[in-house]
Amino acid sequence: MTAAPVDRTDFDNAERGFIARLTPGLIPSKTGGVAYDADSFDFLKAEGADTVLPSLWRQSQLTAIHGLYEVCAGVYQVRGLDISNMTLIESDNGVIVIDPLVSSETAAAALGLYRANRGDRAVTAVIYTHPHADHFGGVLGVVDPDTTVPIIAPEHFMEHAISENVYAGTAMFRRGMYYSGANLSRGPEGVVGMGLGPIASGGEFGLLPPTLDITETGQEEVIDGVRFIFQMTPGTEAPAEMNFLLPDLNALCMAENACHTLHNILTLRGAQVRDSRMWSRYIAEAIELFSERADVVFASHHWPTWGKDKIVEFLTQQRDTYAYLHDQTVRRMNQGEIGSEIAENFPLAPDLAAQWNNRGYYGSISHDVKAIYQRYVGWYDANPAHLWQHPPQAQATRYVELLGGVDATVAKVREFADKGDLRFAAELGSHAVFADPSNAAAKEALASVFDRLGYGSENATWRNCFLTGAAELRDGVSPTVLGATSEMAKAMSITQLFDTLSLNIVGERAWSEKFSISWHFTDSGENYRMELSHGALIHYPTTRDHPSDLDVTLTKLGLLQLIGTGSFDNVQAGGDTTVWKRLTGLLDKSDPDFRIVTP
Numbered sequence: 259m260t261a262a263p264v265d266r267t268d269f270d271n272a273e274r275g276f277i278a279r280l281t282p283g284l285i286p287s288k289t290g291g292v293a294y295d296a297d298s299f300d301f302l303k304a305e306g307a308d309t310v311l312p313s314l315w316r317q318s319q320l321t322a323i324h325g326l327y328e329v330c331a332g333v334y335q336v337r338g339l340d341i342s343n344m345t346l347i348e349s350d351n352g353v354i355v356i357d358p359l360v361s362s363e364t365a366a367a368a369l370g371l372y373r374a375n376r377g378d379r380a381v382t383a384v385i386y387t388h389p390h391a392d393h394f395g396g397v398l399g400v401v402d403p404d405t406t407v408p409i410i411a412p413e414h415f416m417e418h419a420i421s422e423n424v425y426a427g428t429a430m431f432r433r434g435m436y437y438s439g440a441n442l443s444r445g446p447e448g449v450v451g452m453g454l455g456p457i458a459s460g461g462e463f464g465l466l467p468p469t470l471d472i473t474e475t476g477q478e479e480v481i482d483g484v485r486f487i488f489q490m491t492p493g494t495e496a497p498a499e500m501n502f503l504l505p506d507l508n509a510l511c512m513a514e515n516a517c518h519t520l521h522n523i524l525t526l527r528g529a530q531v532r533d534s535r536m537w538s539r540y541i542a543e544a545i546e547l548f549s550e551r552a553d554v555v556f557a558s559h560h561w562p563t564w565g566k567d568k569i570v571e572f573l574t575q576q577r578d579t580y581a582y583l584h585d586q587t588v589r590r591m592n593q594g595e596i597g598s599e600i601a602e603n604f605p606l607a608p609d610l611a612a613q614w615n616n617r618g619y620y621g622s623i624s625h626d627v628k629a630i631y632q633r634y635v636g637w638y639d640a641n642p643a644h645l646w647q648h649p650p651q652a653q654a655t656r657y658v659e660l661l662g663g664v665d666a667t668v669a670k671v672r673e674f675a676d677k678g679d680l681r682f683a684a685e686l687g688s689h690a691v692f693a694d695p696s697n698a699a700a701k702e703a704l705a706s707v708f709d710r711l712g713y714g715s716e717n718a719t720w721r722n723c724f725l726t727g728a729a730e731l732r733d734g735v736s737p738t739v740l741g742a743t744s745e746m747a748k749a750m751s752i753t754q755l756f757d758t759l760s761l762n763i764v765g766e767r768a769w770s771e772k773f774s775i776s777w778h779f780t781d782s783g784e785n786y787r788m789e790l791s792h793g794a795l796i797h798y799p800t801t802r803d804h805p806s807d808l809d810v811t812l813t814k815l816g817l818l819q820l821i822g823t824g825s826f827d828n829v830q831a832g833g834d835t836t837v838w839k840r841l842t843g844l845l846d847k848s849d850p851d852f853r854i855v856t857p
Contacts, residue, residue, distance in 0.1 A: 268518065268614060272320050272337075272561040275328035278375050280339060283324060285367045285459070293363035293461030296324045296338055298444040299451070307446035309713040314721070317519070317619045318451035321560070326371050329556050330509050334376065336368035341455035342392040342558050344368045345511065347504065350483030352380035356511065357393040357558045358400045361461030365396025382482040384466075386411040387513035387558055388496035389419035391463065392455075398464040398745060408481065411468035412490060412500040419465060420754045422529065423746065425761060428848040432738050434527040436854065439722030441736040442729060449725075453519050453619030453718035454559050464745035472500050475543070489547060491515055491540040493533040495522075501540075503548045510552035510569070516541060516576045518560040518614065522621040523583070524629030526719050531633040534626070538581035545573050572615060579616050582606060583623070587630040596639040597631030622717045651857040654692030661686075664694045671703045675710070683707045688855070691731070695856045704855070705731040727855045738850040747818055752777075752784060753797070755817060760795035762845045768793040771844065773837045776806040781813040790841065808837040 283296030299322035306315045324338025332348045344365065345356035353372070358365040373379065381401050386394045386409070401407055422430060435441060438458055442448040449457060470479070472488045479486050489501040495514040502511050514521070515537065524531045555569045556562040563572045583604075590600045601624045610616050618624075638645060647653065661667045667690040674683040687704030694700060705728040712724030730736070747755065768790060777786040787804050788797040811830040812820065819828060824842060826835060 265614065268320055268561065271563065272323045273327075274562075274564070277326040277328060277334075278371060279325040280367060280371050283339075285339065285363050285461070287361075287363055287461045291460070293361055294339060294367075294459040295444075296322070296456070299456055301445055302450065309446045310450050310721075311714065311716045313617060314450065314453075314619060314716050314718060317453055317614075317617075318456075318718070320518070321451050321453070321455050323561075324456075326375055329562050330507055330554050332507055333504065333509050333554075333556070334372060335556065335562075336371055337561065338456060339368050339371075339459075340364045340392065340396070341452060341458040343455075343556075343560075344396075345556065345558070346372050346376075347484055347507075348376070348379065349382050349481065352382040352482065354383045354385065354481055354484060355381050355400045356385045357387055358384060359396035359459065360392045361396050361459040361463055362399030363396075363461035364459040365399030367399075369400050381405075381407060383407050384409045385481075385502075386415060386468065387501075387511070388412065388499035389415045389422065390496055390514070391419075391423055392458060393514075393558060394419065394465055395463040396459075396461075397466050398462065401466070403464075403466065403745070403748075405466070408470050409466055409468045410470045410472065410479070410481070412492070412498040413471040413473045414492075414498040415468055415471070416749070416751070416754075418497045420750055420757075424750070424754070424758060426528065428850050430528050432850055432852060432854075435736075435738050436723045436726045437526040437719040439726055442722065442725055447713075447725075449722060451718050452722070454517065454521075462745070465749040467749045475547075487548075489540070489544055491537075494537040494540055495532060497530055501544055501548075503551060505551060508551060508553040510544070510548045510555045512541075512544065512555055512557045512573075514558050515544075516555070516573055517557050517620075519619040520579065520616050520621045520623070520626070522629075523626040524632065525621075526625065526723060531629050533633070534580045534584040534630055538577050538579075538584065541573055541577040541580070545570060545577065549573065575610060575613050575616060579606065579610050582610065583626055584630055587627050588634065591631055591634065596641075597628040600631065601625070601627040618717045620717070620719060622720065650688075651692045654689040654857075657686075657689045658693035664690050664697050664700055667693070668697075668700050668703050671700075671707065675703075675707050680707050680711050680714075684711065691855065692857050701731040701856075704728075730853075730855050735851045735853060748815075752779065752782070752786060752814060752817070753799075755814075755821070756786070756788065756795075756797040759821070759841070759845065760797065762848070763790075763793065763795050764844055764846045765793040768795075768844045771840060773808070773834075773840065774804065774806040775808045775810060775837060775841075776804055777817075778809075778811040779814060779817075780811060781815075790844075795841075806833065808833040808835060 285294045287293040302319045302322050306312055327335050329335055334346045336344045340359040342359055344359050347354040439449040475489045477488045485506050487503045487505055491499045491501055499513050501513050523534050549570050552569055554562050554564045563569055587600055604623050604627055658664055658667050667686055671683050671687040684707045687707055690700035691704055708724040708728035712721045715721040771790050773790050775788040785800055786797055787800045809832040816828050
């Protein structure tokens with residue numbers, strides 16, 4: 259396959275300001291494995307491969323470029339050592355770290371690379387631009403758990419960080435194994451990247467709560483001598499997110515609101531549906547507020563853009579794309595089209611479609627349009643035939659019966675695949691597998707279709723999903739590594755810790771149980787009431803003295819130990835201590851390896 263014509267502008271920008279690379283590019287994990295291996299993407303130095311679309315190969319080459327780079331005087335980035343970038347801003351007494359990657363190992367390696375070339379500067383502050391794990395998970399690689407340096411984030415950061423990474427963490431991490439291709443080999447027949455970056459690291463994951471909230475656009479903070487002017491952008495790429503200008507350095511950070519790819523309105527791993535209308539408006543606001551004061555724009559992924567005209571051009575393209583996606587989807591929705599119909603034929607304006615930064619390497623027009631539809635009217639398309647459909651396995655057995663059995667269905671899978679209708683072949687193949695999960699021919703037929711769909715995908719996350727599905731059909735489920743750790747639990751509020759219990763109550767098992775617990779926290783002075791009622795674990799702060807079956811006095815650390823061990827050794831307890839055992843006996847354990855392509 260001939261590689262796509264190379265536009266050198268992005269390659270030149272990706273290498274501009276190069277200082278040094280980490281050599282070798284392998285970063286070990288604290289557990290003895292590999293946290294990240296930048297050298298594993300060296301295969302992308304070739305011109306292309308028959309199993310990867312040239313456009314995706316180009317994007318993957320760009321995201322695999324790694325090292326320490328100068329953005330402008332006083333601003334540096336480490337790129338390509340995780341899925342995200344770490345930005346370092348030199349300050350009066352050290353360096354301010356922006357978005358410390360996914361894991362402590364890669365964050366420490368990135369900081370080490372910076373220090374080896376710019377001096378052993380102390381970290382004087384940490385800024386999280388938004389509450390996605392690749393922008394805070396490595397914080398303990400740049401500061402100690404008991405650090406006193408300010409940690410700055412947009413308001414509501416903790417609420418959304420816990421909601422995504424803990425409450426829905428198991429489901430998101432499992433789904434994330436598909437869209438990241440985490441268990442696939444690196445290479446032309448496996449992972450070539452994620453479009454947004456190479457791939458997420460697999461080391462230690464932590465969180466320290468912010469000590470300073472940014473609450474409004476225009477809020478100015480001087481952090482160790484460096485002036486920041488913040489712009490709040492809630493509901494864009496994350497529910498809580500912020501851009502900022504460094505007015506004395508003429509540098510604008512767009513967080514993850516403007517990258518060199520079409521982004522997700524709803525990521526394939528799952529998340530809250532984002533507001534593409536407001537996303538566009540916040541980019542417009544950034545242009546209005548900051549473009550005349552910026553000589554360079556950089557982000558938490560990809561490479562910077564230099565020059566006022568180029569900055570405005572880039573941001574305008576991104577602004578217009580999200581606005582167009584939103585407005586045309588809603589217009590067509592109001593004409594009676596459903597999400598899948600709108601997505602099937604949705605051309606961008608030619609000038610937008612021609613831009614590399616608008617191509618669907620991470621998000622896609624197809625699933626972004628469906629997400630906008632979902633945001634407004636939900637999963638139901640108003641056709642009563644779709645209101646109460648059978649779940650997948652029940653549907654599959656009926657379709658396979660209509661087609662004359664599994665063998666006949668598999669024959670049809672191959673027939674449609676041979677004709678090039680891979681989308682319908684995949685649908686039929688999934689029915690065959692769900693109707694008879696032990697049928698090897700059905701699984702291989704579907705896996706072969708997934709291979710072809712993956713190799714033909716420009717979108718990196720679609721490719722990873724198809725190829726991971728094929729791998730699991732052939733080899734079974736590979737273990738999912740959950741990112742939440744005890745370090746993250748330490749950052750959670752009491753309410754959030756109690757939520758981790760209530761979200762795991764097995765309702766049917768708890769219907770006939772009823773008890774209450776009073777909690778008194780000596781370190782914070784907070785008091786909480788907890789009741790198990792009608793299968794729901796209710797908890798809330800209180801100032802009243804409620805009579806309870808169990809009365810517990812402890813610290814937050816004591817609560818973590820109680821949840822972890824069940825021991826009352828460091829806890830003052832009055833009343834019936836068996837209540838705690840009854841409560842924990844009602845808890846479910848989530849399955850991080852649940853099946854996806856088989857029932």
